Amino acid sequence: MLAAHLARTGAEDPLDNLEVGDLPTPEPRPGWALLKVEAASLNHHDLWLLRGVSASPIEPPQVLGTDAAGTVAAYGPDPPAGVPEVGSPVLLHAVISDGTCPACRRGEELYCRRMALFSDKPYDGTLAEYVAVPAANLVPRPAELAAADAACLPTAYLTAYRMLFTRAGLRPGSTVLIQGAGGGVATAALLLCRATGITAIATSRDEAKREAALKLGAVAALAPDRGTAKQVLGLTGGVDAVIETVGEATWDISLRSLRPGGAVVVAGATSGGDPSAQLNRVFYRQISVLGSTMGTRAELERLMALVHASGLRPLIDRTYPLAEARAALSRMAAGEQQGKIVLVP
Ligand SMILES: [Zn+2]
Structure with missing residues (x-):
């Protein structure tokens, strides 16, 4: 599959650490899903990763991207009960928590000891045709809410x-x-x-x-x-x-x-x-x-309902094909954008 990824570290221009090319399509493990990405949006987190700045260890190749909307392509073995059907439209909650620490057990996933975002190792990012994600991070998306608009929401x-x-x-x-x-x-x-x-x-x-x-x-x-x-x-x-x-x-x-x-x-x-x-x-x-930092899955559900009910549409600066991820990231690095930059595989 095509993926925009950190291929190396240490280049003088951080964008030279980027490669847009083929990586193996991931296999979802038990309790996980494979998301077919229809749209992903860029965040400064992606540029920080290219600069080698991350809260987790950096181990190329590392697919960039925290935000995505798409459809469920498949589930790994033993999918949890109540997950969205294969083929249905979803939005990805960008915050990954372990679900087992004391904060998670209190329902306070944002205070999780092992909180991470997609693209932080060991998790892959969303700037790809497919990404494997915990099934708990999939939020059903109204079909009328376009993937490009939805992909702007998670961060x-x-x-x-x-x-x-x-x-x-x-x-x-x-x-x-x-x-x-x-x-x-x-x-x-x-x-x-x-x-x-x-x-x-x-x-x-x-x-x-x-x-x-x-x-x-x-x-x-x-x-x-x-x-x-x-x-x-x-x-x-x-x-x-x-x-x-x-x-x-x-x-x-x-x-x-x-x-x-x-x-x-x-x-x-x-x-x-x-x-x-x-x-x-x-x-x-x-x-x-x-x-304050990021938000909970419940807040993302309410935000999506607000967007759907109010007609609010995120401000999108430009949409690029995934293959042109370098141009898109370079536009963000230059601070030229007004609104979100969206990539479409
Ligand atoms: Zn936790």
Whole structure:
């Protein structure tokens, strides 16, 4: 089968570690399924792997990709009860947990001791014609939800969903500040806010990204500077929550823009992870600082239902054939994309 994979390590240009070529089609073991990939979307995780940065050991050949939608091609021996039928449309939950540690037994799979994503060894990734996956990671997908749209959901949109609704507890009528518009999670958060009646203000240093944020439903798009928090307070009286993935460069604005008792939800720190904590502001204004990463299978099911019911469609930058994975990854490495990049085998 055709697969975009890490073939070697150490090349000066990380993209030279990539090969798009034939690998053996995997065989599903007991309790596992073979997913026929109809669409896969790219994430920065794929670029980190090409750069040799991973939480797990790197052992080429290693198929890239965490997100995919497709159909069930086959099951290994002894499939668990209640799994989707062979041939039916599914979406892959990108988080793999062992199902046996104390956290998993409490139903808190995101706190699993051995949590991993597809493409982290020993698991193969989704940028291939087929991928073997635990049957528990298959989520039935409505046939009307296109594979390309669904394939955008398991990382960026699920992360944004958990930040907004589970961690910050926002609801229709809430207000939120979304830092770093143009980023994958920030774009997803904007679209989820528009679909659910949450008032969103976006920030970006880039004027084109601010304009794009307004088109995606932000009521205001601001350049981050000393006056930004005042503008946010003027517009909202203080937001209920901040979606923070930028870190050091925007942390001060995040804390100053909240209403008393508000929450800043952190799922990344692209500009650095050690801002001044401003603990006096945190306790006096009774601010919650909440970490968040990925989302549960149950949250992915609710996200897919929301997408299906609301007509929200993920913003797709470009779709490439799998054979052109190098061009697609190179576009993401250059930061040229607006929205998700999708590969189709
Ligand atoms: Zn576990």
